[in-house]
Amino acid sequence: MICLHKRSKAIQSSPVQYAHSARPASPRRCPSLHLLRRRSSSFTPTSPPSRSWSPHAAFAAATESVRAGTLSPQDAHQLFDQLLRQSTPVPGQALNGFLAGLARARDTDACRDGPSLALTLFNRVYGEEAGPRVAPPTVHTYNILMNCCCRVGRSDLGLAYFSRLLRTGLKANEVTASTVLKCLCCAKPADEAVNVLLHRMSVLGCVPNSFSYNIVLKSLCDDSRSEQALDLLQVMAKGDDCPPPNVLSYSTLIHGFFKEGEVGKACNLFHEMMRQGVVPDVVTYSSIIDALCKAGAMDKAELFLRQMVDSGVPPNKVTYTSMIHGYSTLDWWKEATKMFREMTSRGLIPDIVSWNSFMDSLCKHGRSKEAAEIFDSMAAKGHRPNIVSYTILLHGYANEGSFADMMSLFNSMEGDGIVANCYVFNILINAYAKRRMMDEAVLILTEMRGQGLSPDVFTYSTLISALCKMGRLADAMDKFSQMIGTGVQPDTVVYQSLIQGFCTHGELVYEMMNKGIPCPNIAFFSSIVDSLCKEGRVMDAHHIFDLVKDIGERPDIIMFNTLIDGYCLVGEMGKAFMVLDVMTSAGIEPDAITYSTLVSGYCKSGRIDGGLILFREMLHKKCYI
Incomplete structure (x- = not known):
């Protein structure tokens, strides 16, 4: 059952009472609307309108200007100045057409x-009592006004216009029903709209149609209440004084379930839709395919795409964009290429998102030439x-080390009207720094500053990391x-x-701790110890080991084994056993790797007897590799 809340009793009471209790406030008196008021007399014509002035022709021309996007508020008020000064009646159809154009503009x-x-x-015309010069508002006029209220976020004002319509005795139509429901949905939550839709529409003189129901369904799904929307869909399916659900009804709810992560319910509803004889359209299929692509279920997305084509529903740009982006996200560039070619073979022109997604997939696989x-x-x-x-494309060139192509593309940006940002410069700097081309990286940094951009933390971290790896520690500290x-x-x-650069200086670690920056983890320190041991710098590695203990961290068995292996490699077996003693004192039992490392160290140093003793101890403790 649909959970209904009685947030407001206005519409649930007598429609006559509601009609008299709710009057539309003047838009010009509502500061929250930020409505465009009539300007000063500078917009009023300096001379009275000509006797040949045709209000029908004037409104037709103004409506065309609205559609072209060239009509200004001054032009509109000037038109109404003429309207209020002439004697020729304005046809209601012409006025409604003009207002409808503004509503959709x-x-x-x-x-x-x-x-x-x-x-x-509207408020100006009827507030200034234009009288016979303007035809009285029709139900179409009120429908336009209510829709305008929804678009400016004043659903309360829209409902007040509806009450005004009821007072006039005009008969509401299906458009009125849909617009009233739209106002109620905009007010949030949609419970009152559901209540009015199911129980009050006939009393209010409105007959809802499929469009009316779909408005409420969409509002529920937008609020992540697809289960309640499913209840309403089932009411529609029963057919008791309700229009049956159509393809839009099902598509809306399927999209809602996917948005909430309910993939199973969405697919079940799709199959139910098919059983009911409702044929999915391109929107239905595209919604399902998009959701599956975002979930990385490309095999299922492909199945739906083929079913779509086999059913005679041609995929559109949205469908293929989802497929291309899905394959590109998974780095399946061959499949993305196939989709791209299939899309263009159907005469569909990819949008910028499709182009970029496809290029990104190619660049990630070292195919920057094809991306170009x-x-x-x-x-x-x-x-x-x-x-x-x-x-x-810059990132693709950078990863492949194609510096000439990279810089050529970068230099073409300005001519194409594209302003390079910090991210662009960071790509260039990182490309040169990774290959230890620091002079070029610094030149890019200078160019970056010359264009008024400030280096960010990524810029500096890229330069500092590269300088440390090159052993240029003074330069690294200068950048710091x-x-x-x-x-x-x-x-x-x-x-x-x-x-890592100043591996024997612990001051930086303490500085990090004092500033509340998380310290590197044990895995990071272990990697440094391993790197130093492999370079034969075991004493430096031991300094890092001591630093870890000093800052309150507990070395793990990986770090102990790495340091033991380092001493074994340089033939310092006594120090290797000292590390072993510290290890056991810390409550960490030697494992098979520990024993194997020590046995190997004894053997390499020619001390076979010591190796055999350790090997028997290893077997006794059942430490097997």
């Missing part, structure tokens, strides 16, 4: 809020590469000082790079 530089302007103009061909063909297909496109001086706070990566 997209935001443009000329007019930022068409719905609010429509409400303001895709990049070059974008403009030919009507898509101008954006900064994401550039960063993907620059970092602090410019107000960029070091992160864990910066400190870890410096610790």
